[in-house]
Amino acid sequence: MSLLRIDGLSAGYGNKTVLSGLSLALEPGRIMALLGHNGAGKTTTLKAAIGLLPACTGQISFDGARIERMAVADRVGLGIRLLPEGRGVFPDLSVADNVAVVAARNVSGPAPMFREADVFKLFPALDERRGVRAGSMSGGQQQMLALGLAILGTPRCLLLDEPSIGLAPNLVERLFDQIRALCAAHGMSAILVEQNVAAAMRIADDIVIMNNGQIVFAGLPDAARAANVWDYF
Numbered sequence: 001m002s003l004l005r006i007d008g009l010s011a012g013y014g015n016k017t018v019l020s021g022l023s024l025a026l027e028p029g030r031i032m033a034l035l036g037h038n039g040a041g042k043t044t045t046l047k048a049a050i051g052l053l054p055a056c057t058g059q060i061s062f063d064g065a066r067i068e069r070m071a072v073a074d075r076v077g078l079g080i081r082l083l084p085e086g087r088g089v090f091p092d093l094s095v096a097d098n099v100a101v102v103a104a105r106n107v108s109g110p111a112p113m114f115r116e117a118d119v120f121k122l123f124p125a126l127d128e129r130r131g132v133r134a135g136s137m138s139g140g141q142q143q144m145l146a147l148g149l150a151i152l153g154t155p156r157c158l159l160l161d162e163p164s165i166g167l168a169p170n171l172v173e174r175l176f177d178q179i180r181a182l183c184a185a186h187g188m189s190a191i192l193v194e195q196n197v198a199a200a201m202r203i204a205d206d207i208v209i210m211n212n213g214q215i216v217f218a219g220l221p222d223a224a225r226a227a228n229v230w231d232y233f
């Protein structure tokens with residue numbers, strides 16, 4: 001059974017329809033690279049998946065249960081986590097306070113996968129900067145913190161919206177290796193929205209390409225490389 005399944009989803013802003021009849025399936029333990037040029041509807045798809053944007057028509061299922069009418073907080077409770085476009089941190093709070101605030105909300109239940117201490121163990125660079133104002137850190141460190149915040153509690157499905165933006169290539173590689181390792185070690189799935197196609201292809205199990213609110217390719221990386229889909233970039 002797919003972990004996250006979107007069937008015939010239409011969504012948009014006001015009168016403007018952005019997604020029309022979009023369908024995709026994220027399988028357990030897999031990383032899907034969701035690619036496509038600016039304005040294709042990638043962010044809109046992630047927003048609809050976590051409930052920030054209502055679905056006009058269509059179904060969204062998580063672990064076999066329908067969630068398209070569920071509130072954001074309930075979807076987060078199921079383990080769906082969004083790392084938003086831009087820097088997903090509270091810039092004026094210290095690193096420790098960022099982690100504490102999100103932990104207070106998302107760490108619950110008898111055996112959460114990641115508590116505050118686990119995040120600092122996973123990312124020693126954050127541990128060294130506990131007292132530092134998050135907004136004063138480098139882009140790479142802020143993105144690392146954003147990832148740390150996204151996994152607090154028991155995540156099962158990460159929705160990562162262009163985490164590589166503004167990072168030097170070696171940092172992108174390191175961050176993506178960390179994402180890959182986290183998913184592998186904890187059986188998590190991820191949708192990785194990226195403009196950095198090469199970096200995303202390196203860690204993705206599945207490739208989905210969007211254009212104009214629709215999916216124009218879905219398949220394995222080798223098939224994506226072979227197919228004539230690069231016209232979309």
Ligand SMILES: Nc1ncnc2c1ncn2[C@@H]1O[C@H](COP(=O)(O)OP(=O)(O)O)[C@@H](O)[C@H]1O
Pocket residue numbers: 013016018036037038039040041042043044045
């Ligand atoms: N808040 C909004 N209000 C109105 N239109 C929006 C809004 N956000 C995005 N759009 C439009 O929706 C389309 C898809 O945007 P988006 O999902 O952000 O694309 P991507 O993430 O692939 O770059 C674009 O035409 C964009 O202008």
Ligand SMILES: [Mg+2]
Pocket residue numbers: 042043044085
């Ligand atoms: Mg976007």
